[in-house]
Every structure is written in structure tokens, then in C-alpha cells.
Amino acid sequence: MYKHTRQEAADMLWISTRSIDRYVKSWRLRSKKDGKVVYIKLSDLENLISWGMVNQEIIVEKKQASNKSNNNEAYFSTSKEVDFPSNIKNQMDEVYDDLRNEIKEKDVVIRELSIRVWRAEEIAKNSVSLIDFKKSQFLLEESKTSLNQTLSDLQAEKETITSELKYQKTNNLILLISLIVLFAIAGTIFLIKI
Numbered sequence: 001m002y003k004h005t006r007q008e009a010a011d012m013l014w015i016s017t018r019s020i021d022r023y024v025k026s027w028r029l030r031s032k033k034d035g036k037v038v039y040i041k042l043s044d045l046e047n048l049i050s051w052g053m054v055n056q057e058i059i060v061e062k063k064q065a066s067n068k069s070n071n072n073e074a075y076f077s078t079s080k081e082v083d084f085p086s087n088i089k090n091q092m093d094e095v096y097d098d099l100r101n102e103i104k105e106k107d108v109v110i111r112e113l114s115i116r117v118w119r120a121e122e123i124a125k126n127s128v129s130l131i132d133f134k135k136s137q138f139l140l141e142e143s144k145t146s147l148n149q150t151l152s153d154l155q156a157e158k159e160t161i162t163s164e165l166k167y168q169k170t171n172n173l174i175l176l177i178s179l180i181v182l183f184a185i186a187g188t189i190f191l192i193k194i
Helices: 006-013 017-025 042-051 086-124 128-192
Strands: 002-003 031-034 037-041 056-062 073-081
Touching: 002 006, 002 042, 006 017, 006 037, 006 042, 017 037, 037 042
Parallel strands: none
Antiparallel strands: 002 037, 031 037, 056 073
């Protein structure tokens, strides 16, 4: 039964996934591919573990035949079999489990830090730099002083126009009164002559 993935098989045998691939290429492990996932046959893994035939190194090379007419590929494998005593194997199991747990804890920390870095990058991307902020503050202050100057100029112009308007009103009033007086005098002179 094809039950374990490459990583699970590597964990069971204490080897890397590359070594699992080498075992598959050398036909020591049978495999089945389902989509992108490669599954290893459970009985082959159990046989390797029970016989103590886990190799530390398996090298598989493809060599082209020197004859151009012969396109057959030759596969070569070399292996070194190691049989560990049970007490060393137990100690290695403990060390392996401790290291595996430590790696998992560090992976969690790395994941949390990556999320924090991502959030900080998003905040930095959406924020304004200090130079741009100071520049905008300077431009704002400059525009405020410019507006205050314009406002004071408009106030002075308003006062000037108001005083001119008062002067014009008084002149118009005096002119009207003088015209009324002239008409009154002219009317009385006209009446006297008649």
C-alpha cells in the first residue's frame, strides 16, 4: 500500500528526501505518483527498517553509452550499508525528535516574524516618509502665511474702499443739497420776476 509521502518516508528512515529519490531510482523503494505528490510503498519502508539496510549514501548516475548508435542508458549505484546498535539508534531517535521539535518551534517564530515584517511593509508602503511630511508641513505653513498676508491686504483694501465710499456719499449728499438750494433760489427768482 502506497501510504507515505517522500517527506514522511525520509523522516522514518532519518534521511533526506533526495536520498529517498535515490532509493526510488535504484529500485530499493517502489513509488507511485498521484498528481504532484509521490507516495512510497509502506512494505518497502518496513523492510528497509527491519533489515537495517538504510544506506547513508546512494549515488545514481546516468551515463550515455560511448557508441552513438547505442542510446541505452546505464544506471550505476553505490551504497554503504550501516547497522546501528539499538541504544545508539534510540539516542539518535531522541536527538532527532528534539531537533525536529526545535525546528518546528523556530518555524512558528519565523512565520510570526514574517507576518510582522509583511504588516510593517504594508504600513510603510501606505505611509508618508518623514521628508515628505516635513515638506508638506513647510508648504502648509508657507501657504498659511501667504493667506494671512492676502487677508490683511484685502482688509486694508476694504477699509480704503469703505472710506472712499463714505467720501463719495457725503459729496453726493452735498451736491444734492446744493442742487436743491439752487433750484429753490432759481424758483424764487423766477417767481419774483413774474
